[in-house]
Amino acid sequence: MDVAPVLKNFLWKLGSNILATWEILFRKGILTDPLCPFCLANTKPTFHALWSCPASIAVWQECGRRLQKLVIEQCDGLHLIKVLKDILDKEGFLEALIVLPLLWLRRNEYVFKGRFHPPSQLIMKVRNMAAECEEILQEDPSGPEAVANIPPKWMAPRDGWLKANWDATLNNNSRRTGIGVVVRNEMGGVVAALAKAIPFVEDPTAIEAIAVWHAVNLCVDRGFHQVVFEGDSQIIVSALNQTSPS
Numbered sequence: 001m002d003v004a005p006v007l008k009n010f011l012w013k014l015g016s017n018i019l020a021t022w023e024i025l026f027r028k029g030i031l032t033d034p035l036c037p038f039c040l041a042n043t044k045p046t047f048h049a050l051w052s053c054p055a056s057i058a059v060w061q062e063c064g065r066r067l068q069k070l071v072i073e074q075c076d077g078l079h080l081i082k083v084l085k086d087i088l089d090k091e092g093f094l095e096a097l098i099v100l101p102l103l104w105l106r107r108n109e110y111v112f113k114g115r116f117h118p119p120s121q122l123i124m125k126v127r128n129m130a131a132e133c134e135e136i137l138q139e140d141p142s143g144p145e146a147v148a149n150i151p152p153k154w155m156a157p158r159d160g161w162l163k164a165n166w167d168a169t170l171n172n173n174s175r176r177t178g179i180g181v182v183v184r185n186e187m188g189g190v191v192a193a194l195a196k197a198i199p200f201v202e203d204p205t206a207i208e209a210i211a212v213w214h215a216v217n218l219c220v221d222r223g224f225h226q227v228v229f230e231g232d233s234q235i236i237v238s239a240l241n242q243t244s245p246s
């Protein structure tokens with residue numbers, strides 16, 4: 001498994017609060033039961049799944065000392081990443097970043113395939129992946145934050161407007177490209193979102209442009225008229241802001 005793109009994609013979805021929790025799957029009719037599949041709790045699904053569910057606590061208890069003793073109040077995905085980053089040192093934060101998607105995959109495997117992986121098996125995977133991540137971090141001196149790609153502080157659009165943010169990930173090894181779009185209202189509430197894999201595109205600027213195209217399409221489809229588009233590719237943003245000569 002190529003760790004960095006998987007991590008980035010998961011953390012981007014977690015930070016944008018668009019992970020397909022069992023509550024969403026229940027609403028879509030994919031699952032028949034809205035309760036936590038492990039402990040039958042009926043609570044905030046993402047936080048519960050990744051942090052407070054007894055099945056997840058059993059895994060965190062096998063991690064490094066700081067993680068074992070950490071108490072975090074119920075919060076959304078972005079907050080969870082930020083709290084972990086603020087409290088933990090670099091190694092602890094990296095360990096947490098690896099555990100989070102593995103907890104998610106393990107839950108999905110249980111729900112959809114009936115397979116349960118005990119904490120010890122997960123921890124073994126974490127150790128193997130940590131070694132792989134160390135290599136990524138050596139190539140990228142900006143550290144786990146770069147792998148997590150923590151979104152910068154999000155600024156709300158003005159009243160009556162929406163804001164669309166997009167992101168794209170590119171995996172040269174598996175030759176896969178993923179894009180994601182989140183549209184939020186002035187309260188920060190998600191009003192539309194999409195995440196999809198598309199045919200491999202090598203040029204990062206081209207993939208950014210494709211992501212913007214999907215963002216615009218999503219807004220047109222939903223009939224949104226007043227939308228601010230915000231991304232971090234300078235080339236794309238300048239191109240979007242140019243008025244074409246008529």
Ligand SMILES: [Zn+2]
Pocket residue numbers: 036037038039040041048052053054055
């Ligand atoms: Zn649970």
